[in-house]
Each structure stands twice: as C-alpha cells, then as structure tokens.
Amino acid sequence: MTKPPSKRKKATSTVSSGSISPNNLAQEENPATATITVTAVEVPELTQEEQSDRLHLERRVERAFFEAGKALAELRDRRLYRSTHKTFEEYCRDRFGHSRRQSYLLMDAAVVFDNLMEKCDQFDHILPTAEGQVRPMTKLEPQEQQEAWVKAVEQAGGKVPPARIVKNVVQQIMERTQVPNTYQLGEVCQILAKDNPELRGKGGCWGIVNHVGQFSCTVKTWDGEYAVGLQHLKSFNYLPQECEQMRVICDRIGRVYSDSLEETVKSLLQLLGKVNRAYLTELEEKLLSLLESEVKA
Numbered sequence: 001m002t003k004p005p006s007k008r009k010k011a012t013s014t015v016s017s018g019s020i021s022p023n024n025l026a027q028e029e030n031p032a033t034a035t036i037t038v039t040a041v042e043v044p045e046l047t048q049e050e051q052s053d054r055l056h057l058e059r060r061v062e063r064a065f066f067e068a069g070k071a072l073a074e075l076r077d078r079r080l081y082r083s084t085h086k087t088f089e090e091y092c093r094d095r096f097g098h099s100r101r102q103s104y105l106l107m108d109a110a111v112v113f114d115n116l117m118e119k120c121d122q123f124d125h126i127l128p129t130a131e132g133q134v135r136p137m138t139k140l141e142p143q144e145q146q147e148a149w150v151k152a153v154e155q156a157g158g159k160v161p162p163a164r165i166v167k168n169v170v171q172q173i174m175e176r177t178q179v180p181n182t183y184q185l186g187e188v189c190q191i192l193a194k195d196n197p198e199l200r201g202k203g204g205c206w207g208i209v210n211h212v213g214q215f216s217c218t219v220k221t222w223d224g225e226y227a228v229g230l231q232h233l234k235s236f237n238y239l240p241q242e243c244e245q246m247r248v249i250c251d252r253i254g255r256v257y258s259d260s261l262e263e264t265v266k267s268l269l270q271l272l273g274k275v276n277r278a279y280l281t282e283l284e285e286k287l288l289s290l291l292e293s294e295v296k297a
Contacts, residue, residue: 065131069110072103101197108197109134112145119146126153132163136170138197139229144173181230183209183217188246190234190276191219191226199232204274206236208247222253222273242278249280249288256291265291 046054072092075081081091092098098106109131120127128134128149137145152161152169183189186208193203207219207226216229238246249272257269269291272284280288 062127062129063113065106065128065134066110066113069106069108069113069131073107073110076107104197104200105135106131108138112137115142115145116149126158126160129160130163133161133166136163136167140170140173148173181212181214181217183212183230183233183235185209185212186240186243186247188236188238188243188278189217189219189228190236191221191228192232192234194232196229196232199226199228202226205270206246206273206275208243208250220250220254222250222257222269236276236278238278245278252288252292256288256295 075091076088079088081088081095085091085094089100089103092100092103096103109128112134113128116127137148140148148166148169152166153159155161155165155169188206189209191199191202191205191207193199193201202221205221207221209217210220210225211218213227216227217233219226219228219233253269253272257266259266261269268287272280272288275284
C-alpha cells in the first residue's frame with residue numbers, strides 16, 4: 001500500500017548575496033572578536049617659544065603663594081588699605097576673605113621663600129610650590145630653613161617634598177638644637193617672637209611662667225596664656241620680690257584689659273605689658289589705677 005504524500009511543506013531559506021551568515025553574525029555580536037581601527041594622530045613637538053612659555057607659566061603657578069605674600073606685606077607696610085579700612089586685618093577679611101592667620105601665614109611664607117631663593121643652587125632650583133610646604137620652616141632660623149629644605153628635597157627623591165616630609169625634617173632640627181628647660185614657676189620672661197607667626201604681636205611682651213614643660217613654658221601675659229618654646233623666651237633674671245611685683249601688675253592689667261576698650265586704652269595697656277623693669281612709674285601707676293576704678297564703676 002502506497003503511503004500518502006505529506007501535506008506539510010519543507011521550510012527552505014534563500015540567502016541573498018547581501019545577507020549575513022550565522023557565523024558572521026556571531027562575530028559581529030561578540031565584542032571580543034570585534035576589530036577596532038585606530039587612526040594614529042601625530043602630536044607635534046613644542047617649539048622653543050612654547051617650551052619657554054610653558055616654563056614661565058609653571059614658575060608663575062609655583063610662585064603664586066609667594067607673590068601673594070609679598071603683595072600682602074607691601075599693602076600692610078605702606079598702609080594702602082587706610083582709605084577704606086581702619087586695620088589691615090579688616091581689609092584682608094573684606095577684600096580677600098582672609099582670616100588674620102591666613103594673611104600672615106602667606107607673608108611669613110614669602111619671607112622663607114625669599115631666603116630659599118638665595119641658595120636655590122644647592123637643591124637644583126627646586127623650590128616650594130605651596131604655603132603648606134613652607135609653614136613648618138617659619139620656626140627655624142634662616143640658615144636652618146635652607147638646611148631643612150635641602151634635606152627634605154633629598155628625602156623626596158629630588159622632587160618638591162610634601163609638607164609632611166618638611167615637617168618631619170624641621171622637627172628633627174628643632175630637637176637637635178633644644179636645650180634643657182631651666183625656667184621656674186613665677187619667673188618673669190620676655191617673649192621673643194622672631195619669625196614665629198603664632199607669637200605675632202607678642203614680641204617684647206613680658207609674662208609670668210606658670211607651667212614648665214620639657215621644651216616650652218606656658219607664659220601668662222595681660223591678655224591670656226601662651227605656650228612658648230624655649231628659643232622664644234628670655235629671662236629678666238628678676239629677684240623673687242620683683243617677680244611677685246610683676247605678677248601683681250600682670251593680674252591688674254588682665255582684669256582691666258578687654259577687646260571692647262577703645263584702641264587708645266588698649267594700646268596703653270599693651271605698652272604696660274612691654275615694660276622692661278620690675279615696677280611702674282608714678283604716672284603709669286596712676287593711669288592703671290584710674291582704669292581700674294573706671295572698670296569697677
């Protein structure tokens with residue numbers, strides 16, 4: 001018996017010349033086998049003029065904090081702010097948004113940078129590029145600053161050292177030069193600010209030692225207490241009775257002094273805080289007594 005023919009038709013497909021074969025389709029969909037054509041672009045070398053411009057601009061970036069510090073110092077020294085502001089600090093705050101500390105840090109950094117510039121041949125003209133790299137060195141003498149920078153550059157492998165390395169080197173130098181603390185409680189000392197920005201405005205002031213540390217003392221002045229390194233103190237070598245007299249005077253000025261006083265009165269009290277003798281003159285005593293009576297009233 002003959003099997004009847006099936007009515008289902010066999011499916012057939014015709015691939016035209018423009019069709020993509022399954023193998024080619026798989027290759028196109030697989031990124032791992034995709035072919036990427038990259039066109040090489042030739043980068044022209046810098047001309048001599050461009051190299052000179054680049055170096056000039058790099059130096060400007062590196063010296064930005066130095067130029068700012070120098071400009072601020074000139075604005076302060078020539079009092080070019082006087083037409084609009086009473087004080088340099090107010091001017092910096094309003095004009096540049098600087099705190100008092102920011103402005104003086106930049107000016108102190110400029111002084112150190114100038115000092116390093118004099119000996120830059122020693123470290124292949126590698127100079128600081130930020131104020132933070134210079135800040136630790138403000139505590140050192142000029143010759144020590146140069147020594148610290150040379151060592152920091154060496155430790156950084158001949159490159160501009162980060163502030164962390166500079167700070168470590170400065171600490172090593174300071175520990176090397178520190179001497180035993182021979183000051184005593186109640187002793188009267190003069191503060192030597194030198195190049196320490198933290199003591200700015202306190203240079204020449206006297207204070208009473210009320211804490212003796214290993215390498216520093218806490219000194220009480222008419223307007224507060226300050227931790228001062230031994231290198232920034234000088235004893236008046238007063239007798240015990242004279243030290244007690246100065247302690248009493250310090251307490252009296254401290255009870256009268258406040259930021260709310262008129263500038264002339266504050267200036268007077270600040271001058272009393274800088275006398276280099278163990279007593280007040282008759283007129284100074286009268287003025288201080290008058291201020292005391294006014295404050296009580």
